[in-house]
Amino acid sequence: MTAVTGTRAQRRAAATRQAVVEAAREIIASEGADAVTLEAVAERADVAVQTIYNRVGGRSALLTAVAEMAMEENRAYMDAAYEAEGTVEERLLRAAAAYVRFARERPHEFRILVDPPDEPETLDRIASLIEEQNAKLTDVLRDGIATGTSRPDLDPDRVSTVLWATMNGLLALAWRADKLRPDADELDALLATYVETIADGLRRRAAH
Template sequence: MTSQGTSRTARRAAATHRAIVDAAEEVVLEYGSDALTLDAVADRADVAVQTIYNRVGGRSALLVAVAERAFDDNRQYMDAAYAAPGAPVDRILRAAEAYARFAAERPHQFRLLVEPPNEPDALARVADLVAEQNSKLAAALAEGVADGSINPHLDPATAATALWAAMNGILALTWRADRLRSDDAQARELVTTMTTMITQGLFTSAR
């Protein structure tokens, strides 16, 4: 086969792969990850189930692909917050606001990252992606410890995990089915309350 033919074949394969992941993402965004089946994706992408196996893999591989897209979207929100100028605490507060905005604007993607499907490959990959983002929070915390604006007794990695878990807990209130459920506005208010606690010195070293 000529290089031109090989290139054309590769482009077709890439296009099919993209169409399959697009279809899987649409299913997850519309109905949640529990609704993701190979048959549902095959129908939506107008391909055979075997083609999904050939181009992407099984259900776990589809979930990983969708989760990676969700994380790429989340990364855009978070990286902008961390890249903006300002003191470490300012960047941490902006990151909290960005995380809450992502959860409100992309709820299915957010939930996929917070509650990854019980598939070994998906669980492992989402954990890797979360660890990557939490390392940026830990780095900002470490800068604050170094300049004295954040309590020097805090371990940055542990504090980053605690903040991440607290944010997830607040934002997960929007998923409840009982009277304790928060709407997006209430969740943002709770996030603001938490960040206000931070600005009032929760993480500032004792004088």
């Protein structure tokens, strides 16, 4: 009986934690990270503030938990692209397409990873999660060099950072409120131009 009760209690605690984190995510989505207070999250999740402390922690821990949820969503999109069979170029193109889908289908999760809340604990955690995920991109680039299909003079770590940062910058154009904000078709064209340029730049040239 004790084991069953304990299991049920753990399930209830996990469900409460999930509800709290989801409430914080919804506030970020509708009002931005600055609107996330323990009182606002408690009201939305219909729990006591002390429950948030018990199940998640303070505000920084709560924002970090939302960021971790966002990265889990990102992995669901990206890992399949990285793990699929194909040439290095095909895998990179699939990864780029998956990243664009993630940004469009999960815009709030994308934004918290690109523009994280200014909380030291959250910033450190997001940086670590992004480094871990970008290492998979670096591995694909290393495969290209090892198999002779990519330029041997490239630094895989730097190239992966350039790819990640530039994709973020292009996709973030959709956040602009001025005339520099592209419509959906123009943004697609910009992304296609970038991916095509990068793919060409990675290819190993035939010796003359």
